[in-house]
Every structure is written in structure tokens, then in C-alpha cells.
Amino acid sequence: xxxxxxxxxLTTAKSLEHALxxxxxxxxxxxxxxxxxxxxxxxNLPPGxxxxxxxxxxxxxxxxxxxxxxxxxxxxxxxxxxxEIIQQEFPCICEAAKVTGGVAIQNRGTxxxxxxxxxxxxDTPPALLVYDxxxxxxxxxxxxxxxxxxxxxxxxxxxxxxxxxxxxxxLPRKNKHNLHYYRKVGTRKAQAISKLCMAGVxxxxxxxxxxxxxALASVAPTVIRCKKTEAYFCEKQYAQIDICExxxxxxxxxxxxxxxxxxxxxxxxxxxNLIQEFFDLITEENNE
Amino acid sequence: xxxxxxxxxxEISRRSFLKGAGIASVGAVIATTAxxxxxxxxxxxxxxxxxNGISCEFDVNGKKYAQKVPPRTTLAELxxxxxxxxxxxxxxxxxxxxxxxxxxxxKSVCSCMTLAIDSAGKKIETIEGLANGDELHPLQEAxxxxxxxxxxxxxxxxxxxxxxxxxxxxxxxxxxxRKAVSGNLCRxxxxxxxxxxxxxxxxxxxx
Numbered sequence: 001x002x003x004x005x006x007x008x009x010l011t012t013a014k015s016l017e018h019a020l021x022x023x024x025x026x027x028x029x030x031x032x033x034x035x036x037x038x039x040x041x042x043x044n045l046p047p048g049x050x051x052x053x054x055x056x057x058x059x060x061x062x063x064x065x066x067x068x069x070x071x072x073x074x075x076x077x078x079x080x081x082x083x084e085i086i087q088q089e090f091p092c093i094c095e096a097a098k099v100t101g102g103v104a105i106q107n108r109g110t111x112x113x114x115x116x117x118x119x120x121x122x123d124t125p126p127a128l129l130v131y132d133x134x135x136x137x138x139x140x141x142x143x144x145x146x147x148x149x150x151x152x153x154x155x156x157x158x159x160x161x162x163x164x165x166x167x168x169x170x171l172p173r174k175n176k177h178n179l180h181y182y183r184k185v186g187t188r189k190a191q192a193i194s195k196l197c198m199a200g201v202x203x204x205x206x207x208x209x210x211x212x213x214x215a216l217a218s219v220a221p222t223v224i225r226c227k228k229t230e231a232y233f234c235e236k237q238y239a240q241i242d243i244c245e246x247x248x249x250x251x252x253x254x255x256x257x258x259x260x261x262x263x264x265x266x267x268x269x270x271x272x273n274l275i276q277e278f279f280d281l282i283t284e285e286n287n288e
Numbered sequence: 289x290x291x292x293x294x295x296x297x298x299e300i301s302r303r304s305f306l307k308g309a310g311i312a313s314v315g316a317v318i319a320t321t322a323x324x325x326x327x328x329x330x331x332x333x334x335x336x337x338x339x340n341g342i343s344c345e346f347d348v349n350g351k352k353y354a355q356k357v358p359p360r361t362t363l364a365e366l367x368x369x370x371x372x373x374x375x376x377x378x379x380x381x382x383x384x385x386x387x388x389x390x391x392x393x394x395k396s397v398c399s400c401m402t403l404a405i406d407s408a409g410k411k412i413e414t415i416e417g418l419a420n421g422d423e424l425h426p427l428q429e430a431x432x433x434x435x436x437x438x439x440x441x442x443x444x445x446x447x448x449x450x451x452x453x454x455x456x457x458x459x460x461x462x463x464x465x466r467k468a469v470s471g472n473l474c475r476x477x478x479x480x481x482x483x484x485x486x487x488x489x490x491x492x493x494x495x
């Protein structure tokens with residue numbers, strides 16, 4: 001059932017300062033609306049005062065400097081997937097942007113909104129995790145930088161106070177990887193929330209895997225990095241890696257559950273399959 | 289008999305009847321809340337849009353409309369209820385089906401989850417803007433020629449998604465066409481015909 005309209009007020013902010021000042025008065029932000037308007041339609045959006053931040057220039061644009069690619073929080077999925085540097089250096093983010101919703105959703109949905117919506121099933125966050133992203137967060141009184149890895153603290157919990165906004169997502173450019181892996185498993189390719197998705201990056205030599213990063217969505221209360229599994233793969237001769245052992249370790253790190261989109265059993269199996277596929281890709285690349 | 293004749297003379301369409309009934313019930317709601325908010329909360333700053341309706345100018349298919357909209361109005365509601373442009377369909381009303389797709393400033397969006405005030409001053413294109421009088425847009429003609437619709441309810445959104453693709457990419461590949469309409473659900477299953485229609489317009493014969 002649709003929400004009762006008179007319980008909602010919306011004010012359009014003319015600048016970042018204006019938005020932050022209104023948020024100090026406990027108004028809540030709305031950007032592209034691709035999450036909140038769904039809740040609104042179902043009658044599940046908390047009534048109250050909202051700030052439309054969608055046109056704020058300070059939250060837009062992608063800036064590239066020597067050390068970082070800095071993505072404005074209002075950057076849409078369409079802008080992400082078309083950005084040349086992101087395509088070259090952070091391909092998992094482009095892949096994630098491509099499989100989020102359909103074209104019309106990608107034209108409206110924003111990366112900052114996706115992060116602040118804090119869904120453990122979100123498509124882009126695993127990619128942000130493997131690229132060591134951090135977030136620049138602003139409020140009327142100051143700003144802070146939070147490593148994205150530490151940002152989500154529990155189901156829909158995050159280091160973001162009610163009066164704070166994510167301003168930029170920073171991706172360090174110093175880490176170069178030989179292989180980028182992204183895979184979303186869902187009911188259909190477009191317009192479906194994933195049953196599970198995984199991002200991975202790796203640096204390897206013909207002898208061993210030097211560095212590997214694995215992040216998964218939809219297998220825990222938040223998106224997660226699987227550091228124990230990563231550690232198992234690293235600094236071993238390929239012959240010493242037992243993929244079954246890696247899968248066993250992976251299962252200790254995830255906490256999949258049954259829900260409306262999938263089952264615990266299926267998710268565990270798929271998570272193991274994706275790890276296998278990622279590892280197979282590494283060995284294949286090596287043999288070429 | 290007499291009564292029947294009177295009714296038909298008035299030519300009440302189903303839609304205008306329903307709209308009339310809707311306005312009557314909305315009137316009842318306003319009456320109960322009118323004491324709370326009366327004036328438009330625009331203060332002295334035109335960028336600040338407050339609690340009540342705000343006058344905006346909308347450019348739909350090249351035609352300017354001045355319309356007062358409450359900030360929580362969606363673009364789909366504005367088009368269908370206020371501007372009477374009912375070609376844009378609302379099916380899921382939550383961005384899952386793409387039936388309400390329109391083009392805003394050269395980008396396709398789900399009008400059911402885009403706020404009308406966010407589209408003010410921007411160039412809005414809807415299905416009504418495609419045909420020139422009785423002369424169909426080439427894309428519409430191709431849809432007809434290739435039987436790219438059955439029940440037709442997804443069609444306005446489907447056509448707008450295809451138009452958006454062709455606007456940016458006049459010679460798309462088949463995968464690009466598939467990707468472009470991936471957000472438009474057609475439960476009649478007309479996709480293969482849609483692909484052929486788009487490929488036809490682009491000058492390639494769709495395989």
C-alpha cells in the first residue's frame with residue numbers, strides 16, 4: 001500500500017551547506033530515489049521531512065589525480081560505467097554498475113546512495129572493498145575519512161551519523177592488479193537483486209599468488225572481505241594450494257542465511273563455486 | 289430510455305469518470321488537512337521548495353507547461369494526472385518494470401521513481417512526442433511492422449528505452465539492444481520482435 005502522502009515533506013537543497021544545515025534539523029536525505037521511492041511506494045518509508053540533495057554540485061563529478069580517483073557521491077551508475085579511467089583501473093566497478101538494475105535505474109541510482117542504503121546485497125560495494133576505497137564524509141561541523149572496509153558495522157548499521165553525508169568515494173590508484181574478477185548471480189541479469197555477488201583482484205607471478213582480495217555480498221549482515229581465505233591463497237606455490245581447503249576456510253568466514261531471494265545452502269555452494277572460478281582464472285592466465 | 293440517451297449525450301469516458309471520482313475523494317482529504325498547511329513554503333528563495341505545491345515549468349515534448357506540484361509528486365503522476373499525458377504507463381510504480389520509462393535531458397529514467405520537481409526545467413520526452421500528427425515515428429512504425437507488441441502495456445516504456453538507445457547509438461549491435469531493454473519487462477514475451485524492430489530502424493537487419 002502506498003504511503004500516506006501528507007506525512008511527507010521534501011525540501012530541495014541549493015548547496016551542500018544548505019543540505020547539511022537542514023540535516024542538522026533531523027531532515028533525511030534523498031538522492032536518486034531508486035531505493036527510497038520503492039520504500040515510499042510500499043508504505044515503508046518513515047514519514048517526516050526529507051532533503052532532496054540530487055542537484056548539489058559539490059557531490060557530483062569524478063576527479064582524477066595522481067593518487068586517487070575521487071567519485072562524487074551523486075555519480076550515477078551510467079556515469080561510472082562510461083568513465084574511461086574507472087574502466088581501465090577499476091573494471092569491477094564498471095561491471096557492477098552494468099548489472100545494477102536496468103538502464104533507467106542506472107541513469108538515476110547513485111553510488112553514494114547505494115552505500116548509504118547499506119544493503120548487504122548491493123552490487124557495487126564488493127568492488128569498492130577489493131579496491132580499498134575510503135569515504136569522505138561531511139557534516140555541518142566537519143569532515144572525516146573512513147576506510148570503506150570499516151564503514152558498515154552491522155546489518156544496516158554504519159559509521160554515518162544522521163547529520164552526515166557521504167561526499168566522495170576515493171579509490172587509491174597505486175595498487176595495480178593483474179586480474180579483476182566480478183560476478184553477480186541473480187534470478188536474471190537486469191532488474192534483479194543478486195542472490196550473491198563477488199569481486200576479486202589478484203597479483204600473481206608464475207610461481208605464486210602475491211596478493212589476492214576477495215569480497216562478497218549477500219552472505220553476511222554486511223558486504224565482507226574474506227581475509228582468511230585471501231591469506232590461505234597468498235605466498236604459496238600453486239601446487240600447495242588445495243582449493244577444497246580454501247572453500248572450507250571461506251565457509252567459516254561467511255554467514256549466509258535463507259531469505260526471499262535464495263537459501264543458505266545455495267549461497268554457500270555458489271560462493272565456493274565463485275572462489276573456484278576465480279582461482280581457475282588465475283591458473284589459466286598463468287598457463288597462457 | 290430517456291436516461292440512457294442523456295448519458296450518452298454527455299459522452300463521459302471511463303477515464304474522465306474515474307478522474308472525477310478521484311478528485312472528489314481527494315477533496316475530502318484536503319479539507320481535513322487544509323488547516324495545517326495553506327501557503328506554499330517558498331520563503332524568499334526560489335531554490336528552496338517547501339511543504340506545499342510549488343510552481344514549476346515543465347518542458348514536455350517541446351511544449352511548456354506551467355504547473356503547481358507538491359514536491360512529493362512523481363514525474364509519472366505529473367504526466368498522467370496533471371498534464372493528461374497518459375501514454376506513459378505505470379505498472380509496478382517502484383522502478384522494477386520500466387513501463388513508465390521517459391527520457392529526461394537525454395537519459396532514460398523510470399518516471400514513477402523520479403520526482404517531478406527534479407525534472408522541472410529539463411527536457412522531458414514521452415511517447416506522445418514521437419509521432420508527428422498521424423505520421424508515426426520510424427521506431428513506432430517498426431514496432432507495428434514487426435508485431436513488437438501484444439497487450440501493449442509495456443510498449444510506451446519499451447519504445448522510449450529503444451529511442452534513448454538510438455539517440456546515443458544509431459547503429460547498435462544486437463547485444464546493445466538487448467541491454468537497452470533489459471530493464472523493460474514484457475510478460476507477453478515480445479522481445480525478439482522488439483530487437484528486430486530496433487535493428488530495422490538502425491538500418492541493419494536483425495538476426
